[in-house]
Amino acid sequence: MVDPELKAKPAFYAVQRLAEATAGLTLSAELKTEVYHVADRPDDYPIKWDEVTMAAPGTIPVYGFKDEKNKPVLAMWSAERTDGDFSSRIATLKIDVAGKAFKKITALDLMTGISNDGPFTLKEGNMVLDKMTIEDHPVLIYLL
Numbered sequence: 001m002v003d004p005e006l007k008a009k010p011a012f013y014a015v016q017r018l019a020e021a022t023a024g025l026t027l028s029a030e031l032k033t034e035v036y037h038v039a040d041r042p043d044d045y046p047i048k049w050d051e052v053t054m055a056a057p058g059t060i061p062v063y064g065f066k067d068e069k070n071k072p073v074l075a076m077w078s079a080e081r082t083d084g085d086f087s088s089r090i091a092t093l094k095i096d097v098a099g100k101a102f103k104k105i106t107a108l109d110l111m112t113g114i115s116n117d118g119p120f121t122l123k124e125g126n127m128v129l130d131k132m133t134i135e136d137h138p139v140l141i142y143l144l
Helices: 010-022
Strands: 032-037 047-049 052-054 062-066 072-076 089-096 105-109 115-118 121-123 126-134 139-143
Antiparallel strands (some): 032 089, 047 052, 062 072, 089 126, 105 115, 105 139
């Protein structure tokens, strides 16, 4: 995580942000989510390790957490092989908020440290983030 001159690489800061941002989070299955992405990206060239084929799933996993104030936090990313191109995907995220009222969604990109408020719509009791950019590294989504 450092270069030959012992200077921190971007991954060092990403791991630091991950540790800081997830401190105090606990797993939670309270919110149900669905992701609708444009197309699958299967791993056409899976890695073989000790006779075992390991392919990246190409899915967009979403994991639910709660912070220390009991507010929901989602972690998501595009689970495809990272080959240095940082190619993003477009998807729609639907969150069943179970009758709870949230006023704002904030996304924290753990690779860059950039935080943005995201637009959403309410449809039939769900928060919908339409045509959202999904990176190939973790992004935390805070429901406030």
